[in-house]
Amino acid sequence: MPIIEMHMLEGRTSEQKRRVAAAVTQAVVESLDCSPETVRILITEHAKDGFFVAGLTQAQRVNGQRSASLEEQNP
Amino acid sequence: MPIIEMHMLEGRTSEQKRRVAAAVTQAVVESLDCSPETVRILITEHAKDGFFVAGLTQAQRVNGQRSASLEEQNP
Amino acid sequence: MPIIEMHMLEGRTSEQKRRVAAAVTQAVVESLDCSPETVRILITEHAKDGFFVAGLTQAQRVNGQRSASLEEQNP
Amino acid sequence: MPIIEMHMLEGRTSEQKRRVAAAVTQAVVESLDCSPETVRILITEHAKDGFFVAGLTQAQRVNGQRSASLEEQNP
């Protein structure tokens, strides 16, 4: 251990995944004073229609905010 | 929190995912009396050959039941 | 399936857990049109010092907001 | 229960998944003395660029070892 599962939206490049995994491993090794060999990272990717905040996808939330601000501009 | 991971078989439409996420968020908000903004839902989809009950896939179980019932009809 | 893992902060009563599990099961059954027997819910509870938003625990965030508002009142 | 989530690298055949799920179910049933019907297995597959040990993907580690051994042979 530690074993770290990172849930992310689909769409990041392999290079971005490598960069975040290396940075997170470094952060864990330094802050927990453990060996890099004990740190495993799993990236689980979720489709854009598979992640919800307050019951809405990111797209629904952005559209909701856009129509709300349009309404403010022309009530 | 709460952060909710829903494991499902692949194959549901975006509309079905939106509907279940909205319904589950509502159920959590009402029963735990928490704000919608604190509720995150992750859908993790599994291939049909990646989910097992009693060591069998859904297809194996259906075939097993079908051949069992055939045997009963013509022992 | 679906198999649902709900991550929550420790501290909820058994009654609250029963209520949210029943409500979420009902929401899933109705929105995915599946049988209740296929819906399993696991509650994983996290200690208050084991959940972070923006790198801070809930307590740290509340204290941070309190001292920020104190500063506004007497700059 | 038990509900078992197996994280694996992508690339295994359906037959390999069936074999490991049947073997693991059998191992659980025998060692925990529980009924097969209570054992559910979820396989979550990770892309090769989504699993890291010591901050490196399997490919990076193999390349790292290969160049290290080349250096030993011709320092």
Add this chain to the structure above:
Amino acid sequence: MPIIEMHMLEGRTSEQKRRVAAAVTQAVVESLDCSPETVRILITEHAKDGFFVAGLTQAQRVNGQRSASLEEQNP
């Protein structure tokens, strides 16, 4: 990999956990032809009031079945 998370109800002894982990590791090694050193098992235990099938805890289901059978005996 594989990294295996086993969700179980609280209450099993350390000996039972050792036995199931050894048996599952053996099953994975043999069926996936991988080295034991690559197999990690995490046991996540859930309180009895934190696992639900069809929205009911195990205790609720047992009580429900008991009162149903009592009703059958003296309708």
Add this chain to the structure above:
Amino acid sequence: MPIIEMHMLEGRTSEQKRRVAAAVTQAVVESLDCSPETVRILITEHAKDGFFVAGLTQAQRVNGQRSASLEEQNP
């Protein structure tokens, strides 16, 4: 997102958990160029008898190595 679940052995202090969560959040924000507010970290702690490598607990592995080295010293 990202939502990060960190599996660790029980026994770390609240201070250690705060430190690793802050460091990991920083690493994710910098490497993925996302806002801290989108980063959630869940720490799931496992009992020492609930984590296995090659089918053995940490204690079993340490004892195994100790008796192996004793055997080497006095074959």
